[in-house]
Amino acid sequence: MIAAELPGEWDVCCHRVVERFRSKKNDVYRLEVTGSAGHVFSVVGKDFRTAEACRREGRLLGALRDRGARVPELFHCGDSSMIMEYIRGPLLLDVMFGDRALQHIAGLATALGDIYGALDDMEAGMILGDMNLRNFIVREGVGDIFRVDLESVTRGRVEDDVGRLCAFCLSYDPPFTAHKRRLTASLFRSVICWLGLDADVTKLATQAELSAIERRRGVEVPGTIRRAVDRW
Numbered sequence: 407m408i409a410a411e412l413p414g415e416w417d418v419c420c421h422r423v424v425e426r427f428r429s430k431k432n433d434v435y436r437l438e439v440t441g442s443a444g445h446v447f448s449v450v451g452k453d454f455r456t457a458e459a460c461r462r463e464g465r466l467l468g469a470l471r472d473r474g475a476r477v478p479e480l481f482h483c484g485d486s487s488m489i490m491e492y493i494r495g496p497l498l499l500d501v502m503f504g505d506r507a508l509q510h511i512a513g514l515a516t517a518l519g520d521i522y523g524a525l526d527d528m529e530a531g532m533i534l535g536d537m538n539l540r541n542f543i544v545r546e547g548v549g550d551i552f553r554v555d556l557e558s559v560t561r562g563r564v565e566d567d568v569g570r571l572c573a574f575c576l577s578y579d580p581p582f583t584a585h586k587r588r589l590t591a592s593l594f595r596s597v598i599c600w601l602g603l604d605a606d607v608t609k610l611a612t613q614a615e616l617s618a619i620e621r622r623r624g625v626e627v628p629g630t631i632r633r634a635v636d637r638w
């Protein structure tokens with residue numbers, strides 16, 4: 407069931423769901439909208455489990471975007487659903503380790519710098535919380551990186567976010583390859599340098615998330631990986 411309503415002031419003649427995105431928590435889909443003049447465009451609808459989660463994400467999207475961070479424009483926020491700009495392009499997860507990996511690392515460092523700057527401007531000590539690479543989209547044509555999913559924004563240290571990000575990068579399927587190890591080391595260096603983070607605290611956070619991944623997935627992180635992280 408689709409709950410999201412288009413803004414009342416939009417002059418549209420019809421809309422339909424053309425794609426459902428993979429989502430664990432919510433119902434997220436792309437709507438193709440046909441305006442009364444015949445033009446067709448896409449927006450994203452997101453139905454939340456709770457009204458509070460919707461309100462919170464709506465507030466954050468607006469505030470971050472006003473401060474220049476790359477997040478989708480919010481078009482309409484209802485009781486427990488919203489309509490936002492559709493960011494066309496691949497998930498960072500699907501391209502992070504490909505041909506343009508170094509460009510994506512630079513793009514991610516830039517995007518994170520803007521997001522943390524904006525969060526800090528709103529309230530000191532806020533972080534993203536959920537650093538899954540499915541929450542980042544590489545904008546088609548432009549190549550800059552947008553963040554979606556602000557539900558897990560919480561208080562904490564940026565080093566914890568970045569440590570989590572590095573641990574996820576190392577362990578995405580196929581996990582712990584030499585290629586992922588090299589790229590994640592580059593990601594670590596670029597991000598801590600760009601954001602001015604404490605390297606040791608970020609390494610500890612990476613190791614802690616690797617231990618959490620071991621418990622969650624019942625796998626063992628190879629000692630070579632643990633030692634490589636220590637040497638970063």
Ligand SMILES: Nc1ncnc2c1ncn2[C@@H]1O[C@H](COP(=O)(O)OP(=O)(O)O)[C@@H](O)[C@H]1O
Nearest residue numbers: 427429430431432434478491492493540554555
């Ligand atoms: N504005 C958007 N533009 C394009 N795709 C989006 C947008 N928002 C969400 N998505 C897609 O929907 C997926 C789930 O959205 P997300 O906000 O992360 O919801 P969840 O809280 O369920 O994880 C994302 O991984 C992405 O593929």
Ligand SMILES: [Mg+2]
Nearest residue numbers: 540541554555
């Ligand atoms: Mg998500």
